[in-house]
Amino acid sequence: MSNHLYLIGLPASGKTTLGRQLAAHYGRGFLDLDHRIVAEAGQTIPEIFASEGEAGFRQREAAALAAVASQPGQPLVVATGGGTPCFFDNLAVLHASGFVLWLDVPPHELLRRLARRNQAATRPLLAATATAATPQQALAEWLARTLEARSGFYAQARLRHPGGEVAEVAAALEAAGFRP
Ligand SMILES: Nc1ncnc2c1ncn2[C@@H]1O[C@H](COP(=O)(O)OP(=O)(O)O)[C@@H](O)[C@H]1O
Ligand SMILES: O=C(O)C1=C[C@@H](OP(=O)(O)O)[C@@H](O)[C@H](O)C1
Numbered sequence: 456m457s458n459h460l461y462l463i464g465l466p467a468s469g470k471t472t473l474g475r476q477l478a479a480h481y482g483r484g485f486l487d488l489d490h491r492i493v494a495e496a497g498q499t500i501p502e503i504f505a506s507e508g509e510a511g512f513r514q515r516e517a518a519a520l521a522a523v524a525s526q527p528g529q530p531l532v533v534a535t536g537g538g539t540p541c542f543f544d545n546l547a548v549l550h551a552s553g554f555v556l557w558l559d560v561p562p563h564e565l566l567r568r569l570a571r572r573n574q575a576a577t578r579p580l581l582a583a584t585a586t587a588a589t590p591q592q593a594l595a596e597w598l599a600r601t602l603e604a605r606s607g608f609y610a611q612a613r614l615r616h617p618g619g620e621v622a623e624v625a626a627a628l629e630a631a632g633f634r635p
């Protein structure tokens with residue numbers, strides 16, 4: 456098992472964005488689990504959801520995580536997808552193979568980021584909110600509902616942090632016991 460640094464949290468919490476920055480900061484490789492799933496499937500995330508349903512996507516996600524967790528070589532910074540820790544035994548796999556950071560960004564900030572053009576288009580779970588009569592309200596409700604359902608998983612992270620400047624997050628990680 457490896458010693459990866461995993462980022463977990465709701466969509467738009469910045470797992471991909473901050474993950475890349477942390478990888479550069481620590482001189483580690485960066486891996487986005489969703490990008491790996493897309494490369495292996497030869498389909499986009501919305502295409503996978505359309506052809507195989509969420510169940511098919513979750514199978515692919517668990518398989519991709521298991522492969523990353525056990526891959527030999529240098530430890531990486533890994534951005535997971537928003538649902539990754541909440542299915543199968545993925546949370547145990549995360550803890551067994553690295554340090555888990557929950558990017559806990561307030562829902563009003565997630566709402567602001569996700570309301571931007573095209574953010575819902577690449578995230579099939581949000582697609583229905585974009586075509587709702589009141590998209591902002593539908594998005595806010597989805598975020599509240601999803602945080603409620605997932606917070607018990609997210610809260611098991613070694614560190615809960617709102618994100619921000621990479622040096623600040625790195626200092627918090629090291630104070631919480633992360634060894635680069
Ligand atoms: N700290 C931040 N401040 C403002 N916007 C951000 C921040 N982090 C990410 N974003 C923006 O939010 C959107 C989603 O970020 P992303 O890194 O893809 O999140 P995730 O991988 O958690 O879904 C992107 O448009 C990104 O530019
Ligand atoms: O929250 C989720 O269940 C999902 C989040 C997405 O990743 P991001 O959190 O990077 O948007 C992606 O894995 C898929 O659309 C499902």
Ligand SMILES: [Mg+2]
Nearest residue numbers: 470471534535
């Ligand atoms: Mg992402």
